[in-house]
Amino acid sequence: MIFYLELKDEMIKMNHAVDHPRERILQAGIHLFSRRGFAATGVRELAEYAGVNLAMINYYYGSKIGVLKAxxxxxxxxxxxxxxxxxxxxxxxxxxxxxxxxxxxxxxxxxxxxxxxxxxxxxxxxxxxxxxxxxxxxxxxxxxxxxxxxxxxxxxxxxxxxxxxxxxxxxxxxxxxxxxxxxxxxxxxxxxxxxxxxxxxxxxxxxxxxxxxxxxxxxxxxxxx
Amino acid sequence: MIFYLELKDEMIKMNHAVDHPRERILQAGIHLFSRRGFAATGVRELAEYAGVNLAMINYYYGSKIGVLKAxxxxxxxxxxxxxxxxxxxxxxxxxxxxxxxxxxxxxxxxxxxxxxxxxxxxxxxxxxxxxxxxxxxxxxxxxxxxxxxxxxxxxxxxxxxxxxxxxxxxxxxxxxxxxxxxxxxxxxxxxxxxxxxxxxxxxxxxxxxxxxxxxxxxxxxxxxx
DNA sequence: GTATGCTCAAAACGTACGTTTGATTTTTTA
DNA sequence: TAAAAAATCAAACGTACGTTTTGAGCATAC
Structure with a gap:
């Protein structure tokens, strides 16, 4: 499992960061972008795979490209x-x-x-x-x-x-x-x-x-x- | 310039295959797919760059993926x-x-x-x-x-x-x-x-x-x- | 001379896109 | 426990997507 200690201070405090929506979105992005491709992957598909609400993507990463950059x-x-x-x-x-x-x-x-x-x-x-x-x-x-x-x-x-x-x-x-x-x-x-x-x-x-x-x-x- | 003698017999006969819409679409595809990415490139963008009508893409290649496969x-x-x-x-x-x-x-x-x-x-x-x-x-x-x-x-x-x-x-x-x-x-x-x-x-x-x-x-x- | 193939512009098809909104729930703070 | 902040949600925004169809104009071939 991958940790991102540099992203947000709060994540260091958490002991179940893997279950955090932020991390779930990232893992979903890795899985889907690497297979379907970035442009071919829709944000709804991404949210569904991550098991989070659609709006959470823009809430945490600002945009779809924000996930890619992370x-x-x-x-x-x-x-x-x-x-x-x-x-x-x-x-x-x-x-x-x-x-x-x-x-x-x-x-x-x-x-x-x-x-x-x-x-x-x-x-x-x-x-x-x-x-x-x-x-x-x-x-x-x-x-x-x-x-x-x-x-x-x-x-x-x-x-x-x-x-x-x-x-x-x-x-x-x-x-x-x-x-x-x-x-x-x-x-x-x-x-x-x-x-x-x-x-x-x-x-x-x-x-x-x-x-x-x-x-x-x-x-x-x-x-x- | 690249020739594709194996694509269609008629192309062999032509002496200006580069100007042929079929070839123009292919070259446009190479240019755009390699820069923007396949999924991120629209067929209208592709047609415009190739200088051909939108319908020509499906006419010659069947679909957008047909261009990619070629x-x-x-x-x-x-x-x-x-x-x-x-x-x-x-x-x-x-x-x-x-x-x-x-x-x-x-x-x-x-x-x-x-x-x-x-x-x-x-x-x-x-x-x-x-x-x-x-x-x-x-x-x-x-x-x-x-x-x-x-x-x-x-x-x-x-x-x-x-x-x-x-x-x-x-x-x-x-x-x-x-x-x-x-x-x-x-x-x-x-x-x-x-x-x-x-x-x-x-x-x-x-x-x-x-x-x-x-x-x-x-x-x-x-x-x- | 009429049939066939090529190219065009334009429009329409239904679908999917990325993003935003505003309300609601949950959590944190005081 | 009440107020503030953060997190989550369903719904809607306008736009763009790939594809197909239409009808017309043009060339070449039979």
């Missing part, structure tokens, strides 16, 4: 924190990368709805929403510039803009979850814990060593380093 | 062909990967609107549309299984499901273009030909060698192979 805000905040907590530090590169991939994958697995909304469902033609997304993106770019770009430079030995590497990495990590509903529907693979453990190791390996032959142990690069 | 169909077909034409073959891995990244990047650069629609704007709650996407995804999965997975196995030495690698690769290549409008708005980097040449080399390198130290030349892995 979702996007939560996602980017939590995503940034997840990346930051796992990419910083001084341990060996292999450990840090695998921890990062594991943490981000687990977060996206638990919050793929929010991710889809944040990445794909934002109506960028609304200036207010666009600026909202740009603001969060600047944060992520700063994060990439401080922690990821140095790694790239060590590898390629050339300065690379943070605008390049952030989306590439993000897309790499998010790609699976954007297609997850379709992958599940095809049904030729079971998306269980075993799958994701293998997935995390695959992505970590690709991130560290790429497709190039890395030797039988899969770690020949660092072994000879 | 766009998605075109994208997946062209995307698959682009990947296939550049990943197959017997040349050195480095060359094939860089050619693949270059071709896909160029295609996505020219068709980022269609990509965004195909990846993000599909109303998956409509069974008909869902099945449409699943069908195309199966194709892509088969393609990945035949041409990409063998490369992975060479590197990691372990069988990996095609469902894993496809979306990871796709996300890696598409990530930048999903965020492109925001990147452009931030405006700290110019997305010109120079940028994309550097971008292609970065992604190719990451795909081949990852973030691991690849030596001063950036090719130490294959050099010692």
């Amino acid at each position: 979702i996007v805000d939560t996602f980017f905040t939590e995503y940034s924190r997840t990346v930051l907590e796992n990419v910083a530090g001084e341990g060996p590169l292999e450990t840090r990368i695998e921890n990062l991939v594991r943490a981000v994958t687990r977060y996206l697995l638990a919050n793929s709805g929010m991710m889809k909304i944040a990445v794909a469902e934002m109506p960028l033609d609304i200036p207010e929403v666009f600026e909202y997304k740009a603001q969060h993106f600047r944060q992520l770019k700063k994060l990439a510039g401080e922690h990821i770009v140095p790694l790239i430079e060590k590898s390629i030995g050339k300065k690379q803009p943070a605008e390049m590497i952030g989306p590439v990495l993000g897309g790499m990590l998010m790609g699976h979850f954007l297609f997850r509903p379709v992958i599940m529907a095809i049904g030729e693979v079971t998306l269980d814990a075993v799958f994701y453990e293998q997935y995390i190791r695959l992505v970590s390996h690709m991130l560290l060593y790429g497709l190039g032959k890395a030797g039988p142990g899969g770690r020949s690069i660092t072994a000879g380093d | 766009i998605v169909d075109t994208f997946f077909t062209e995307y698959s062909r682009t990947v296939l034409e550049n990943v197959a073959g017997e040349g050195p891995l480095e060359t094939r990967i860089e050619n693949l990244v270059r071709a896909v990047t160029r295609y996505l650069l020219a068709n980022s609107g269609m990509m965004k629609i195909a990846v993000a704007e599909m109303p998956l709650d409509i069974p008909e549309v869902f099945e449409y996407k699943a069908q195309h995804f199966r194709q892509l999965k088969k393609l990945a299984g035949e041409h990409i997975v063998p490369l992975i196995e060479k590197s990691i030495g372990k069988k990996q499901p095609a469902e894993m690698i496809g979306p990871v690769l796709g996300g890696m290549l598409m990530g930048h273009f999903l965020f492109r409008p925001v990147i452009m708005a931030i405006g700290e980097v110019t997305l010109d030909a120079v940028f994309y040449e550097q971008y292609i080399r970065l992604v190719s390198h990451m795909l081949l060698y990852g973030l691991g130290k690849a030596g001063p030349g950036g090719r130490s892995i294959t050099a010692g192979d």
Whole structure:
């Protein structure tokens, strides 16, 4: 369950925030926006799914877009924190990368709805929403510039803009979850814990060593380093 | 300009297919759906942007969703062909990967609107549309299984499901273009030909060698192979 | 020359949209 | 416990939606 301590002081006091209409609307928004799409989801549908009165949406969030902004805000905040907590530090590169991939994958697995909304469902033609997304993106770019770009430079030995590497990495990590509903529907693979453990190791390996032959142990690069 | 020879025989005969209302509607759909979103775009808005009469949309495509399906169909077909034409073959891995990244990047650069629609704007709650996407995804999965997975196995030495690698690769290549409008708005980097040449080399390198130290030349892995 | 296909403007179809209102109930405060 | 504040409700606001129909004008094909 997701908490939003920064939203309203009163929510901190409450011990059943999950049952609060405000939270119910948010969860309904995540569920419906990520499936039907933001524009295709009606406020009546949203209210019914949340089990609250129609007027409560505008009462708590001001507008339908207010719900969207709350979702996007939560996602980017939590995503940034997840990346930051796992990419910083001084341990060996292999450990840090695998921890990062594991943490981000687990977060996206638990919050793929929010991710889809944040990445794909934002109506960028609304200036207010666009600026909202740009603001969060600047944060992520700063994060990439401080922690990821140095790694790239060590590898390629050339300065690379943070605008390049952030989306590439993000897309790499998010790609699976954007297609997850379709992958599940095809049904030729079971998306269980075993799958994701293998997935995390695959992505970590690709991130560290790429497709190039890395030797039988899969770690020949660092072994000879 | 994009041609759709598979749509209708009559289009092949025409020498000004771009001016044809059918094509104008499709281009308008790509432009508007990718910016406002599919559900948020009205058919009157679509007709006006295309410069055709409102009734022409249903006349040619049956419904608003028909326009969407035509766009998605075109994208997946062209995307698959682009990947296939550049990943197959017997040349050195480095060359094939860089050619693949270059071709896909160029295609996505020219068709980022269609990509965004195909990846993000599909109303998956409509069974008909869902099945449409699943069908195309199966194709892509088969393609990945035949041409990409063998490369992975060479590197990691372990069988990996095609469902894993496809979306990871796709996300890696598409990530930048999903965020492109925001990147452009931030405006700290110019997305010109120079940028994309550097971008292609970065992604190719990451795909081949990852973030691991690849030596001063950036090719130490294959050099010692 | 008449049939067929294409394009148009305009109108109407019923439905659904996001938001607001004002009254009513519940909770908090003093 | 009485007054104030917050929360919840049903109903209505005007607008926009996707689609279909009408009837006319125009070109091309048989």
